[in-house]
Amino acid sequence: MHHSSQLNCVNMTLKLHPGQYKDMLGCKLMGSEVIIREIKIEDVADIIRVANQAFLEDARRPSVSGRTLVNCLSRFPKLQLLAEVDGEVVGFILGSIENDKGKIALLAVSPKHWRKGIGRRLVKALEDRIRKAGGREVVLGTPFARGFYEKLGYKCHNIEFKLIKELPYSTISRMDSDLSPILFNDLKTIVKKLGHDEALKFLGAYFSAFEAKGGKAYKLMGDNGVRGVIVVAENKWNSELLEITYAYPSEGEVMIRLAENVVVEASKMGYRWVGLRTYSKELADTLIRRGWKEAHMAEFWTMYLMKKEL
Ligand SMILES: CC(C)(COP(=O)(O)OP(=O)(O)OC[C@H]1O[C@@H](n2cnc3c(N)ncnc32)[C@H](O)[C@@H]1OP(=O)(O)O)[C@@H](O)C(=O)NCCC(=O)NCCS
Numbered sequence: 511m512h513h514s515s516q517l518n519c520v521n522m523t524l525k526l527h528p529g530q531y532k533d534m535l536g537c538k539l540m541g542s543e544v545i546i547r548e549i550k551i552e553d554v555a556d557i558i559r560v561a562n563q564a565f566l567e568d569a570r571r572p573s574v575s576g577r578t579l580v581n582c583l584s585r586f587p588k589l590q591l592l593a594e595v596d597g598e599v600v601g602f603i604l605g606s607i608e609n610d611k612g613k614i615a616l617l618a619v620s621p622k623h624w625r626k627g628i629g630r631r632l633v634k635a636l637e638d639r640i641r642k643a644g645g646r647e648v649v650l651g652t653p654f655a656r657g658f659y660e661k662l663g664y665k666c667h668n669i670e671f672k673l674i675k676e677l678p679y680s681t682i683s684r685m686d687s688d689l690s691p692i693l694f695n696d697l698k699t700i701v702k703k704l705g706h707d708e709a710l711k712f713l714g715a716y717f718s719a720f721e722a723k724g725g726k727a728y729k730l731m732g733d734n735g736v737r738g739v740i741v742v743a744e745n746k747w748n749s750e751l752l753e754i755t756y757a758y759p760s761e762g763e764v765m766i767r768l769a770e771n772v773v774v775e776a777s778k779m780g781y782r783w784v785g786l787r788t789y790s791k792e793l794a795d796t797l798i799r800r801g802w803k804e805a806h807m808a809e810f811w812t813m814y815l816m817k818k819e820l
Contacts, residue, residue: 543595544593545594546592546631547592556598558579560602561616562575563620564618564621567654567810569618578616582615586606588643591635593628595623601617601628601629602616602618603617603635607645612645617632637818649815651814651816653812659816659818660816665817669791670788670789671790671791672785672786672812673785673786674751674802674805675783675802676803677773677776682774682777686774688767689730689771689772690729690731696729697713699736700729700736704758712758715727715755719742719755722755723744724744724752725742726775727742728771730764730767737764739757740754740756740771742776746809748807750781751784751807754784757786785805786802
């Protein structure tokens with residue numbers, strides 16, 4: 511198999527495997543050379559164009575990819591690389607390093623150049639530079655390139671599940687939930703219940719919800735006072751998705767009750783989906799049994815955290 515594709519390469523038939531062709535003949539790709547070089551400030555517009563073409567989720571937003579690029583470029587200029595074919599930017603990789611931990615912040619190749627070995631070369635080139643800078647491992651999070659990174663020796667060590675519940679056609683018979691709005695007067699009690707560190711997280715989400723569309727904070731009361739709190743806000747990119755941005759407790763029966771009550775609230779407001787992020791496989795499995803799904807939607811995608819020792 512290997513042999514025949516090499517023959518194809520030599521004959522330049524269209525059946526050749528471009529990755530192997532490139533490996534055989536140095537950096538050539540279908541007769542054109544792929545150049546990997548550092549990103550310069552003049553390349554910014556080309557990089558954003560590639561990101562917009564390659565990404566389905568929020569990395570295609572110029573605000574997100576652009577800010578990441580500017581930040582990486584100013585802090586680690588030697589770890590920002592691009593791939594060029596015939597003078598055209600066709601891919602890029604953004605990296606960073608803290609202590610001995612390297613990171614891939616963003617990687618993209620123009621769709622028309624996928625599966626030609628360009629992504630692999632960009633990753634390898636960045637790994638070399640991270641190693642030279644003293645890095646001993648590389649980490650990253652990816653929504654849909656897990657298989658690609660596994661081929662390059664990365665292992666998935668954690669998953670940030672993004673779960674959604676689709677509301678149209680769901681059976682929601684109640685109009686009102688068991689939740690009530692959190693008032694300013696409740697804050698003291700809630701903060702006391704949560705403890706310092708947890709309270710900071712809650713307050714962060716609570717005040718962010720003031721500015722977000724659909725932003726609301728609810729409490730679930732029990733016989734002994736507040737049992738749980740939950741904050742929601744409309745997803746920044748998707749106005750039909752109401753996201754749970756904070757929940758306490760973050761797992762267990764009360765959390766599931768909170769989430770299902772948010773579904774009632776969201777249905778009342780006419781949202782199409784409720785979304786939830788969690789690292790807990792147990793919570794994810796329980797909600798999936800109750801009709802939630804692992805999200806594979808633009809702007810809200812389960813994220814695989816990958817790692818490789820150098
Ligand atoms: C992921 C991405 C960068 C891969 O670039 P690419 O140039 O097509 O990748 P390569 O051709 O170098 O592929 C290297 C290997 O991974 C495989 N591969 C590529 N994409 C894959 C995928 N999505 N799933 C599984 N395997 C994949 C290739 O088949 C190849 O395997 P082989 O050597 O056995 O033939 C590109 O598809 C892309 O830009 N995707 C959208 C953006 C994105 O997901 N970025 C990563 C998140 S940070």
